[in-house]
Amino acid sequence: MDTVPEARSEAAAETAPAADAAPTAPASVHPHLLFWVPALLRLSLVFVAAGVAWWLFGVVAGLSLALLVTVALLVVQLSYLHQLGEWLHHPHSSRLPDGWGAWTDVFARLYRLRRDDERHQEELAEWLARFRQAMQLLPEGVAIMDDVLFLEWCNPAAERHLGLTLDKDKGRRVTNLIRHPEFIDYIILGRYEQPLTLAIRNRKLVVQVIPFENRRQILVTHDATETERLEAMRRDFIANASHELRTPLTVIVGFLEIAMADPGMMEATRVAHLKLMTEQGQRMQRLIEDMLTLSRLESTEFPLKRERVDVRALVEQVAEDARALSGGRHEIEFSVEGPDVMGSLDELRSAFGNLATNAVRYTPEGGRILLSWTRGPNDLRFAVADTGIGIDEQHISRLTERFYRVDKSRSRETQGTGLGLAIVKHVLLRHGGKLTIRSEAGKGSVFTASLPNTSLPG
Template sequence: MSPQLLFWVPAALRFLICLAGVGIVWFFFGATAGLILALIGMGALAFTQLHYLFRLGSWLDNPHQSKLPDGWGAWTDIFARLYRMRRDDEKNQIELAEWLARFRQAMSLLPDGVVIMDDVLFLEWCNPAAQRHLGLQLERDKGMRVTNLIRNPAFIDYIILGRYEQPLILSVQERKLIVQIIPFENRRQILVTHDATESERIDMMRRDFIANASHELRTPLTVINGFLEIALAQPNLDTAVRTSHLKLMTEQGQRMQNLIGDMLTLTRLESVDYPLRSERVHVRPLLEGILEEAKALSAGKHTITLEADGPDLQGNVDELRSAFSNLVSNAVRYTPQDGAIKLYWERKQGGGAQFVVKDNGIGISQEHISRLTERFYRVDKSRSRETQGTGLGLAIVRHVLLRHRATLGVESIPDKGSTFTVCFPANLLIEEFVPVESA
């Protein structure tokens, strides 16, 4: 049965019953009594309708706090429909609130900043990334004009010109931001910010790396080409001079080979496709081998000692040998003749273990310490050429230690010496220590 019939059939039956009652009274008690009864019935019916209309109006004024009234007759169906509509509306509001909460949570987790503005650039909402990028605070700045909050001339010009097809490169609070405004709807605009500071730093490091690598390779190649040109131009060159040239070319060739080897090692360590192959590292025999290499590099010019009382490690032997070797060879290169270099492998107070390289060499100024592990960074370029370093040793050390969750500490005083300390966490230690006698 259709809703219209469900409404009209009961109403028609009630009307017929009322007519029948009035007709019976009219028949038995006369026309006057019938009319009086009809008037009373009509009044009661009108009062009932007005009463339900009043209750409906009161509920419409405050639908969320007032209780929906119970109806009679046709009002039963009206109130039932209103109840279903209210229930569906509450359900939709709950779903809408959940979707809005999810949307805001997703926007809050985005690394890019998102600012929602109205058509006259008043701030309506922004995510935490936008607050960090632009120095905004949602609770404080909501309802304020964005151009009053971001007082940057380039940003103001970007807004005034309204050419939003191309993004704007903006420097805010030592950050490099890529900013773009996207109109949506009729009265809304979205301001999106992307922090390009880190990518710019990586690009700069890449450019510096290529420039430095080219420079480091060009120098020995220039020497080798120069001597080859001399050999071609002067085929009857004196044997002693020719031998000297060949010796220098061999040294420069070895320098290039070392540089390329270090570059390949560094690239491999940085690769995400090169996982750490962990194994038991017998630290004491490893350090004893490095000690012998250091003595050979020193050629008797230094006093080099080793104290190894610490436990074994869980790690990669080759990578740790490379890191430890670089630290020790640097100490040998930058310590004058008759200097002392001390190596320690010991437990660390509070847990863990540490490898310490201590020398009384030329030392390092404080302004250089924070940049020591950068590729090709040199404290003294002339000294580096003398020692034949590649400039990548400490960068390799840093990456090896990162892969082993270890840290590097540097303490140094110019003309007094330096101390390099590598600290390993306790969970990498293998407590059972089997002494290995020195050869």
């Protein structure tokens, strides 16, 4: 009687789909019948063959044939049982053996179960990879701890926020890694209803622990440094703007009260008061215009509209405006040695004009101011050099802040709003450029507005 040889990956790959596609038994057929009926038929065939041999060749031949067939069947069953045991040590659908008889159905079912399990594992691995990729890209820090606060996993944002290193710190207690008294108290007390705000590594973090499952906790961190900085800027801006507007309003209201209280005011006094109120009103108008300009520059609702800018005409106009403001008190010259650029004419006129105006305001009478447009190795430069009062080095880094003034009294005398350099900075940022300042107290200053070579016309 022939037996079916063992078949490895090739046979399994060929036969398993066939087994998968084999018709299933009708729902009315009991599963036990599917096993016992074929088995009893095989045994019947063995007995019939043995009986025929008995009848033809005698009792010895019949019993010998029955014994040989029985032993062969037993060897086949033990062989398949051994193959099944070997496969269970290293289960894989491509290594599943073939079968004969009842083993065909057993191996087919195992193949389907293993194939489904491998597909589920692949889907789980894919989802896990997506989850880890999403965690890697999150700006929020996420760290997973067990019930005794040992670190199990964290994403790169948590490493940056808390100074952790997953490869080195995994398995260590979080309270030993983050030695901050407020954080330790927060963890130990377990009052997780409200987040905790911490100052760690020169950053302001909002930290919250979220319990999940029975033996794990999630530590979430949010970097609020930029939010806090913007909030501080907003508060400072409102306070400074209110202060700047309060002074001229006080002057105007005060003079109006005086005029109303004294209808017979002398003509000369009335004219002087009207002149001062006009100056203060113009000051408020300039301040409001600069505030609106700065707001527009920072808004995403007003994208940069590029056009070809005739730089020679622009610099000539800026120089003429500077001469008009100077009233002949300064020597103002300009030179243009660079090409035209693509950008916003109005914004560049505002930026260049603010630099020239500042030079006029802070240069003593008889001083010299030079406006120049040149092409550098990697950029295009509009520079304003003056022989003015200069600036101490400690103030240079803060000059572009809103309402920042080195000398407040002098700034009011020169009718400055305190927003000019902030406007210059934002115009250059919109054009991909930057502002550099070189100055020395008592020896003048050089303000350079640089634009990238990408601003050149195509």
